[in-house]
Amino acid sequence: MGEFDLLARLAPFLSGAGDDLVLGSGDDAAVLRVGDREVCLTVDVLVEGVHFRRDLSSLADVGWKAVAVNCSDVAAMGASPSVAVVGLCRPPAVSEAEITELYEGLSAASRHWGLRLVGGDTVSADALALSVTVLGDVAEHGAVPRSGARPGDHLVVVGALGAAATALRQVAAGVEPDAMLLAAHRRPRALVAAGQVLARGGATAMLDVSDGLGADLGHLCEASGVGAVVRASALPVEGGVASVLGALGADWVEVVCGGGEDFALLAAVPAERAEELAAAAGAAEDVPAAVIGEIVDRPPGPAAVLALDDGTTRDLTGLGFDHFQR
Amino acid sequence: MGEFDLLARLAPFLSGAGDDLVLGSGDDAAVLRVGDREVCLTVDVLVEGVHFRRDLSSLADVGWKAVAVNCSDVAAMGASPSVAVVGLCRPPAVSEAEITELYEGLSAASRHWGLRLVGGDTVSADALALSVTVLGDVAEHGAVPRSGARPGDHLVVVGALGAAATALRQVAAGVEPDAMLLAAHRRPRALVAAGQVLARGGATAMLDVSDGLGADLGHLCEASGVGAVVRASALPVEGGVASVLGALGADWVEVVCGGGEDFALLAAVPAERAEELAAAAGAAEDVPAAVIGEIVDRPPGPAAVLALDDGTTRDLTGLGFDHFQR
Numbered sequence: 001m002g003e004f005d006l007l008a009r010l011a012p013f014l015s016g017a018g019d020d021l022v023l024g025s026g027d028d029a030a031v032l033r034v035g036d037r038e039v040c041l042t043v044d045v046l047v048e049g050v051h052f053r054r055d056l057s058s059l060a061d062v063g064w065k066a067v068a069v070n071c072s073d074v075a076a077m078g079a080s081p082s083v084a085v086v087g088l089c090r091p092p093a094v095s096e097a098e099i100t101e102l103y104e105g106l107s108a109a110s111r112h113w114g115l116r117l118v119g120g121d122t123v124s125a126d127a128l129a130l131s132v133t134v135l136g137d138v139a140e141h142g143a144v145p146r147s148g149a150r151p152g153d154h155l156v157v158v159g160a161l162g163a164a165a166t167a168l169r170q171v172a173a174g175v176e177p178d179a180m181l182l183a184a185h186r187r188p189r190a191l192v193a194a195g196q197v198l199a200r201g202g203a204t205a206m207l208d209v210s211d212g213l214g215a216d217l218g219h220l221c222e223a224s225g226v227g228a229v230v231r232a233s234a235l236p237v238e239g240g241v242a243s244v245l246g247a248l249g250a251d252w253v254e255v256v257c258g259g260g261e262d263f264a265l266l267a268a269v270p271a272e273r274a275e276e277l278a279a280a281a282g283a284a285e286d287v288p289a290a291v292i293g294e295i296v297d298r299p300p301g302p303a304a305v306l307a308l309d310d311g312t313t314r315d316l317t318g319l320g321f322d323h324f325q326r
Numbered sequence: 327m328g329e330f331d332l333l334a335r336l337a338p339f340l341s342g343a344g345d346d347l348v349l350g351s352g353d354d355a356a357v358l359r360v361g362d363r364e365v366c367l368t369v370d371v372l373v374e375g376v377h378f379r380r381d382l383s384s385l386a387d388v389g390w391k392a393v394a395v396n397c398s399d400v401a402a403m404g405a406s407p408s409v410a411v412v413g414l415c416r417p418p419a420v421s422e423a424e425i426t427e428l429y430e431g432l433s434a435a436s437r438h439w440g441l442r443l444v445g446g447d448t449v450s451a452d453a454l455a456l457s458v459t460v461l462g463d464v465a466e467h468g469a470v471p472r473s474g475a476r477p478g479d480h481l482v483v484v485g486a487l488g489a490a491a492t493a494l495r496q497v498a499a500g501v502e503p504d505a506m507l508l509a510a511h512r513r514p515r516a517l518v519a520a521g522q523v524l525a526r527g528g529a530t531a532m533l534d535v536s537d538g539l540g541a542d543l544g545h546l547c548e549a550s551g552v553g554a555v556v557r558a559s560a561l562p563v564e565g566g567v568a569s570v571l572g573a574l575g576a577d578w579v580e581v582v583c584g585g586g587e588d589f590a591l592l593a594a595v596p597a598e599r600a601e602e603l604a605a606a607a608g609a610a611e612d613v614p615a616a617v618i619g620e621i622v623d624r625p626p627g628p629a630a631v632l633a634l635d636d637g638t639t640r641d642l643t644g645l646g647f648d649h650f651q652r
């Protein structure tokens with residue numbers, strides 16, 4: 001059973017919108033009305049051996065990443081991170097100095113995105129795992145859900161794709177990973193400023209690309225009841241990825257669109273503003289950004305397809321990272 | 327190294343109060359100003375083999391408890407739980423039906439305390455663990471910190487002490503645990519209504535008794551810069567505990583004051599209202615409540631002592647449950 005099947009099974013226990021809950025379970029973050037404001041809340045768990053390996057990441061990297069992946073969820077709402085709490089499972093063999101190093105990473109990322117660590121719970125366990133929950137402030141333009149994309153909207157990606165997945169392919173192949181690519185796995189960025197540019201600019205739907213472009217675009221299409229066509233030639237692929245994957249003999253579409261851990265932002269935006277918004281959002285973070293395709297009526301077949309240069313298409317939605325398939 | 331030493335080492339990475347952070351790290355929950363309101367945020371992690379055993383608790387019990395222990399932290403601020411997110415580490419051997427059972431427990435407790443589960447992250451791992459983060463609404467009377475107790479205040483305990491710890495002593499001794507006592511370990515209560523009674527009534531300091539009365543009273547004294555004297559004869563000990571511990575030949579003070587998992591509330595309140603507030607808070611939950619002693623100037627020796635009927639005293643602060651000492 002994959003992660004997404006389990007989520008469907010658990011959905012009845014999770015709350016949809018209603019009363020002061022503006023956006024319930026099923027988005028990058030839940031959104032709650034508090035007085036005259038709105039806040040968003042999200043949690044991510046990182047487990048040793050599943051999400052990180054100690055031979056590839058320092059514990060400071062792991063702490064950084066635990067904050068960054070949550071800030072990326074907050075960014076995908078167009079919100080800004082405010083405070084975080086940390087739940088830490090600590091094996092007896094992990095020393096006080098190592099826990100301190102982990103917290104140095106948590107703290108560095110928190111400073112970077114302007115949030116404060118306000119508490120935590122550290123417990124004994126057999127495996128190292130950490131759960132970070134981040135609360136974010138939703139600005140006046142409101143949070144951007146996954147569900148608002150309309151046929152005719154254009155699709156924007158902010159942030160380069162494929163770096164982390166390509167580095168992990170190198171590791172899996174026994175090749176020394178490219179340091180620049182591995183950095184995307186070790187210390188991902190959260191594109192908070194870009195998210196706000198897109199939200200203010202009228203994005204109709206947004207999420208962060210954490211499971212891979214294909215799977216996450218599938219989520220956006222599913223939530224919005226639409227389809228999508230993406231042009232392969234337009235994808236903002238990280239420099240060096242194509243040549244590394246070529247040398248490995250890997251299918252670049254599979255790795256770039258299915259690899260995960262990009263922490264790029266994917267948004268549907270009004271067509272007439274798409275180029276301008278992509279440029280502004282990319283400039284806000286100094287990262288690549290592109291208009292990659294458009295939203296269409298929900299087709300009978302796969303919701304999202306990739307149009308290749310040779311005129312053929314591939315199903316995008318079947319691609320994607322799923323932790324349970326390890 | 328004990329849990330409390332580690333917390334001290336990590337304190338520099340955690341944020342104290344300031345700006346819109348009304349109460350930072352180090353209390354039962356952090357308190358954040360959001361517009362004209364205040365919210366509180368807390369996290370607790372439960373790990374199989376450390377906090378629960380599958381032969382003693384069903385997975386529905388575990389889900390219930392994960393919500394309850396967080397609601398107890400929210401109760402200790404005088405606040406009310408609103409929404410929660412769940413981080414779940416799932417071993418491959420734990421079936422879809424078992425995860426569903428866990429969520430049934432999470433959901434039942436959430437309904438009981440009027441909170442909504444608004445999201446989560448379920449990941450693959452080698453050990454079963456869950457991290458629940460709860461956001462709470464702080465009422466107009468404001469959150470009650472640990473730090474406001476003043477000499478002359480009286481100490482109130484709401485909720486019976488010793489039940490869970492006594493049941494686990496029976497288990498450790500190879501004796502069939504008393505079902506009523508074990509229920510306190512399996513399905514703890516969170517005394518949310520009592521916390522609000524105490525907060526509205528002017529409690530100067532409050533926390534929930536999760537590590538044991540001795541350790542938690544030590545935390546209150548440390549945070550408030552005071553001492554405390556508790557009368558052993560006044561403690562609201564759960565019925566049946568004394569006889570069970572007598573049969574086991576166990577030291578009742580050690581178990582009742584050091585055992586943990588009581589999820590009672592301990593508050594310092596103005597002396598003249600102590601009896602009235604204890605009665606009202608107990609009545610709000612239909613649980614025992616008592617005035618157990620008073621706050622004194624910080625003494626040179628142990629901050630908190632237990633006055634026994636024979637005129638002798640014992641150091642209370644050295645007692646207490648510490649997960650890392652297993």
